[in-house]
Amino acid sequence: MDHFLYRDGVLHAEDVPLPEIAAAVGTPFYLYSTATLTRHFRLFDEGLAGLDHLVCYAMKANSNQAVLKVLAEAGAGMDVVSGGEYLRAKAAGVPGEKIVFSGVGKTREEMALAIQGGIRQFNLESEPEMLLLSEVATSLGATVPVTIRVNPDVDAKTHAKIATGKSENKFGIPISRAREVYAQAAALPGLEVIGIDCHIGSQLTDLTPFAEAFDLVVSLTEALRADGHDIRRLDLGGGLGIPYERSNEAPPLPIEFCNLIKEKVGHLDVEVEIEPGRLIAGNAGLLVSKVIFVKEGEDRQFLILDAAMNDLIRPAMYDSYHEVIPVIEPAPGAEPATYDIVGPVCESGDTFAKRRAMAKVGAGDLVAFRSAGAYGAVMSSEYNSRPMVPEVLVHEHQFAVIRPRPTFDEMINRDIIPEWM
Numbered sequence: 218m219d220h221f222l223y224r225d226g227v228l229h230a231e232d233v234p235l236p237e238i239a240a241a242v243g244t245p246f247y248l249y250s251t252a253t254l255t256r257h258f259r260l261f262d263e264g265l266a267g268l269d270h271l272v273c274y275a276m277k278a279n280s281n282q283a284v285l286k287v288l289a290e291a292g293a294g295m296d297v298v299s300g301g302e303y304l305r306a307k308a309a310g311v312p313g314e315k316i317v318f319s320g321v322g323k324t325r326e327e328m329a330l331a332i333q334g335g336i337r338q339f340n341l342e343s344e345p346e347m348l349l350l351s352e353v354a355t356s357l358g359a360t361v362p363v364t365i366r367v368n369p370d371v372d373a374k375t376h377a378k379i380a381t382g383k384s385e386n387k388f389g390i391p392i393s394r395a396r397e398v399y400a401q402a403a404a405l406p407g408l409e410v411i412g413i414d415c416h417i418g419s420q421l422t423d424l425t426p427f428a429e430a431f432d433l434v435v436s437l438t439e440a441l442r443a444d445g446h447d448i449r450r451l452d453l454g455g456g457l458g459i460p461y462e463r464s465n466e467a468p469p470l471p472i473e474f475c476n477l478i479k480e481k482v483g484h485l486d487v488e489v490e491i492e493p494g495r496l497i498a499g500n501a502g503l504l505v506s507k508v509i510f511v512k513e514g515e516d517r518q519f520l521i522l523d524a525a526m527n528d529l530i531r532p533a534m535y536d537s538y539h540e541v542i543p544v545i546e547p548a549p550g551a552e553p554a555t556y557d558i559v560g561p562v563c564e565s566g567d568t569f570a571k572r573r574a575m576a577k578v579g580a581g582d583l584v585a586f587r588s589a590g591a592y593g594a595v596m597s598s599e600y601n602s603r604p605m606v607p608e609v610l611v612h613e614h615q616f617a618v619i620r621p622r623p624t625f626d627e628m629i630n631r632d633i634i635p636e637w638m
């Protein structure tokens with residue numbers, strides 16, 4: 218459920234009509250609902266009630282500080298994957314003890330930054346990384362809590378570009394070598410081995426791969442405890458999928474995911490962390506755009522929007538589906554149309570949908586891409602010198618720009634012409 222509904226024939230975000238925001242901000246823009254963000258976080262937080270747990274929002278999905286603040290105030294921790302994300306989380310007021318540092322390629326500088334600013338744990342992904350963290354921590358006179366990310370070689374059955382739990386993927390250490398690597402980590406100064414981390418992929422629409430991975434993590438917990446490690450925290454990753462095409466997709470609900478966790482690890486007396494990103498932010502956001510032209514092709518109609526692949530790259534990158542709906546509700550029985558929905562960028566990859574049946578719209582009309590709150594704005598660029606798409610947050614009857622659209626001057630003046638020219 219989200220908070221984007223038609224009221225009196227006009228799409229609203231919570232209590233604000235979209236045309237009012239479009240008039241104030243211009244198009245295209247991203248729009249997020251505070252109530253939906255909070256609701257999605259609570260589904261996990263309440264779903265895990267009874268277990269000692271922390272929901273660490275994977276902020277790569279949407280890292281605007283206002284979004285982080287909404288979630289942090291609801292009680293979320295953060296999963297970060299770069300020094301930049303770490304500093305953003307801190308800037309949004311998240312304390313270090315609620316920040317988990319993931320990622321396969323943390324640098325010395327990023328490690329030092331997080332140790333000095335405070336960190337809940339590092340999720341380590343390789344032996345060289347273990348050695349480097351040990352060196353950095355000792356040089357700072359610190360001992361840091363760590364988990365080791367294991368790669369369970371489980372097929373997440375998702376898009377190849379976002380599957381992470383197969384042995385051919387770059388992530389984690391092979392689970393078959395875990396006991397050896399844990400022994401090595403335990404012997405290193407500056408590291409305190411406290412748990413296990415596992416994340417097998419994103420946009421999973423079936424619980425079976427999670428169940429397989431969790432079973433392997435449970436067996437590993439028992440084996441490592443028998444080896445003398447004090448395994449007291451399990452980070453079970455994120456990855457639960459969302460319905461992009463509502464009429465024909467029904468991925469498992471957060472409560473089912475949480476119940477699976479309880480069933481699998483409830484008896485272990487561990488603290489549980491999860492790292493959902495997409496499920497929290499995805500359906501809490503829209504990308505709002507305006508129709509520039511409807512163009513007649515030889516055998517099709519092109520709906521040319523003022524949003525493009527630089528603003529929302531997911532369809533071009535993963536062939537992903539985003540529902541596109543008109544902001545003015547079509548009258549019952551209104552004439553439908555079929556469009557190729559495209560942006561103005563100069564490549565054919567700038568196509569959001571092909572042969573898409575939707576309500577008929579015309580030049581100047583507003584449309585909204587659903588499910589755009591995760592991996593939308595964060596993956597945007599200024600390709601074709603199109604200024605970065607702005608972001609807006611709604612809270613009940615109020616809205617605020619939480620990242621402005623740069624002016625053309627601001628965009629252009631970042632370039633520096635060398636003195637010799």
Ligand code: LLP
Binds near residue numbers: 492591
């Ligand atoms: N934890 C780790 C270690 C991750 O790598 C990811 C996502 C998450 C948590 C959050 O997964 P989620 O709950 O959001 O599925 N740009 C792609 C998605 C990339 C996901 C990368 N890792 C997309 O637009 O579909």
